[in-house]
Amino acid sequence: MDLPNDLSRQYVWPGEDFTRIPDWVYTDQWVYEREVQRIFHGRTWNYVGLEAEIPNAGDFIRSNVGPTPVVVSRAEDGSIAVFENRCTHRAAEFCRELTGNVKAFVCPYHQWTYDLRGNLQAVPFRRGVQGQGGMGADFKLSEHNPRQLAVTTHRGVIFASYAHDMESLADYLGPDILREFEATFDGRTLVILGHYRHSLxxxxxxxxxxxxxxxxxxxxxxxxxxxxxxVAGNKSLMLADPSGRHGVMCSAKSDASKIAAEDKAEMRAFKEGMRLADPRMMDFVPEFDSPWSVTMATIWPNLIVQREMNTLGIRQLIPTGPNEFIMKWTMFGFEGDTEDMTRHRLRQGNxxxxxxxxxxEDNEAIKFVQDGMLRVPGGEHLVKLDPGTPFGTSETLISESAIRAMYRHWREAMAL
Ligand SMILES: [Fe+2]
Structure with a gap:
């Protein structure tokens, strides 16, 4: 395949269907910038945090919508505000702490001060000194707020959007994905167990x-x-919403001793006779109204909800360019968990x-894929499994129909 000429770049999808995905989807700077504009800053609900992280007025966390840094704060009236972490004076990322409690946000550079909803409150020496300097008489504080995002919450989870006329979160998710979301966020109050973050x-x-x-x-x-x-042969489901942007990988745990010999032979990863030194690691204490012991929800564009037996976590995706992203993990349990249950969630969190x-292994596989594209560029990926289900939900694990559905949505959102 010829490399595209830089002066006349072409973003042409190979073929009529979605069984091949070109490398430029993953490696191209212009495509990435368009994603920020049309997806993260477009008509999407982006995960930004959990209400349990900001229980009291004045509490805040730093977060991101796409690569864009935002502040998520609890105002005096208990409402939640999300606004860009960028001083409207000289663009400084004014909120410096990851988390805390404040009466107002003061930019360290020139002390421009924002209230808990992100409204510009004060500008030092606005009238100058001894009648000289300062802002013009027509300067209005209210015209210089950082961009404020629309906010919605559901069952303790906070979402923000640059679009101020978004559909409700329930409509955005659709009934099938909402049902799985509510199976995990089942109404109990969340308790934060810890955070970690790394780049990929x-x-x-x-x-x-x-x-x-x-x-x-x-x-x-x-x-x-x-x-x-x-395991191939487990009761499982790869759910996709009608738009293709969201999904949930669902599986019911099975007894390893019941796996058919022929299936084992296909899976080199299966290690007969391997035992855990601490078998409590795999204990599953039923607590959810769901037939699935494991669900991994991918909520477009930046949220993964992990319910892996009893270890529960959020993964927030923060892209920093086409070739790298940061993953911010928030592990949680519920109010009312016993000490034993909390230990169990943390142990299983390993x-x-x-x-x-x-x-x-996933982290490493993703690096291998990106390396492959960067070092042998100009190619395409093959996602042809399960041609009987061209798009959407599949009941077999040996399928790539949810990936195809996602790219059908992506092309639409990107207008490519
Ligand atoms: Fe994996």
Whole structure:
């Protein structure tokens, strides 16, 4: 394939269907900038935090919508505001702490001061000194607020949007995805167990794809298949919403001893006879109204909700360019959890995260994919599995129909 000429760049989708995805989708700076504009800053609800992180008036966290830094704060009246973390004077990222409690936000550079809703409150020496200097008489504080985003919350989860006429979150998710969301966020009050964050050397969409790709889960992850968490032949479902942007990978844990010999032979990751030194790691205490022991929800464009037996977590995707993104994890439990349950959630949390028993392998696979594209450029990916289901929900794990559905949506959103 010829490399595109830089002076007449072409973004042409190969073929009529979605069974091939070109590398430029993942590596091109112009495509990335268009994603920020049309997707993250467009008609989407972006996850920004949990209400449990800002319980009291004046509490705030720093977060992101796409790469854009925002402040999420609890105002005096209990409402939540989300606004850009960019001083309207000289563009400084004025909120410097990751989390805290304040009466107002003061930019460290020239002390321009914003209230808890992000309204510009005060400008030092606005009238100058001894009648000289300062702002003109026509300067109005209210015309210089940082951009404020629309905010919605559901079951303790906070979303923000640059579009101020968004549909409700329920309509945005659709009934199937909403049902899975509410199975995890079941109405109990959330308790934060901890945070971690790391960068990943790959395109942000590869993380969505990873969780819309149940095929890999049966092949890559020794831990998953050996201990029966997700095995070809398990009761499972790869759910996609009608738009294709959201999905939930669902699986019911099975007894590893019941896996058919022929299926084991196909899975090199299956390690017969491997045992855990601490078998409590795999205990599943039923607590959710759901047939699934594992669900991984991909909520477009920046949220992953992990319910892996009893370890619960949020992953927020923060792209920093086409070739890298940051993953911010927030692990949680519920008010009313016993001490034992909290220990269990934390212990089981070792499955995931930057060095998790199975999270590690996904992180590395994503790096391998990006490396492959950057070092042997100009190619395309093949996503042809399960041609009987061209798009959307599939009941077999050996399918790529949810990935195709996502790209059908992506092309529409990108107008490409
Ligand atoms: Fe995986």
């Amino acid at each position: 050397p790959g395109n942000w969409k590869l993380y969505h794809e990873n969780l819309k790709d149940p095929y890999h889960a049966t092949l890559l992850h020794t831990f998953l298949v050996t201990f029966g968490l997700l 499955l995931m995260g930057p060095a998790g028993f199975l999270g590690l």
